[in-house]
Amino acid sequence: MKTAIIKYNAGNIFSVSHALKRLGVEAILTDNPEELLSADKIIFPGVGEAGTTMKHLQEHGLDRLIRDLKQPVLGICLGMQLxxxxxxxxxxxxxGIFDTDVKRFLPQRxxxxxxxxxxxxxxxxxDPLFKGLSPEEYVYFVHxxxxxxxPFTAAVTDYILPFSAALHKDNYYATQFHPEKSGRIGERILTNFLEL
Structure with a gap:
């Protein structure tokens, strides 16, 4: 199985790569369209700022490529929001894969x-991403x-208000939290994704 991590100006690419290595998966890190299109699974990580990151994706043609992917794709954190x-x-x-908008947290208290x-x-x-997990598992967030x-929400977390901790539509899966930093639970979620 060929697993690819989309290479762009994101901050958590190497922690995702290391998490996959712990699972015995050597992922390729690439922005090459042919390599991405031929991969069995694709991870779209992200730590950064939405505006500059979208500009980078557009300048490199990755925005169109990501929208056209047919294999399972996992967006993480900013990757999900994008x-x-x-x-x-x-x-x-x-x-525009998920027909919903990203909002700024406004503290209430x-x-x-x-x-x-x-x-x-x-x-x-x-969602199949959470196979074998019990409700109320702990995962790691920074956002x-x-x-x-x-309608695409696949898991919920309540902080200030209930929000989407994960999304799913067709071959696109996404988590707001960082499975690569979420210990045993995160490893199970990554394994579930790789087994889709």
């Missing part, structure tokens, strides 16, 4: 801290923007 229609971060139009950083639970797990609960 798969949505529009982001308030940089007021930018994104890939003194104890609401943004970014949402650290371990939190995921619930309402309704200041969120995707509201919508």
């Amino acid at each position: 798969m949505c229609r529009h982001s308030e971060e940089g007021d930018v139009d994104c890939l 003194q104890e609401d801290k943004v970014p949402h950083t650290g371990w939190d639970t995921i619930s309402s797990l309704q 200041s923007f969120y995707v509201p609960v919508n």
Whole structure:
């Protein structure tokens, strides 16, 4: 099985690569269209800012390529947000795979801290990505923007308000949290993705 990580100006590419190595998977890191199109599984990671990242994807033709992929694709954190229609971060139009927008967290109480950083639970797990997991598992988040609960929501976390911890549509899967930093649970989610 050939697994590819999309190479672009994202911050967590190497932690994703190391997490896959721990599972015995040597992923290729590439922005080459032929290599991406021929891969069995593709991971679209992301730590960064939506506006500059979309500009980079467009300049390299990766925006069209990602929208045309037919194999299972896993977006992580900013990767998930870029798969949505529009982001308030940089007021930018994104890939439009998921017909929903990305919103900025607005603290409601003194104890609401943004970014949402650290371990939190995921619930309402309704996806093959979460096979074998019990409700209320803990995973690791770092984000200041969120995707509201919508018809593509595959898992929910409640921080300031309920939001989409994961999305799924056709061959596109996405997590707001970082499975590569979520210990045993994250490894199980990555394994489930690789076994799709």
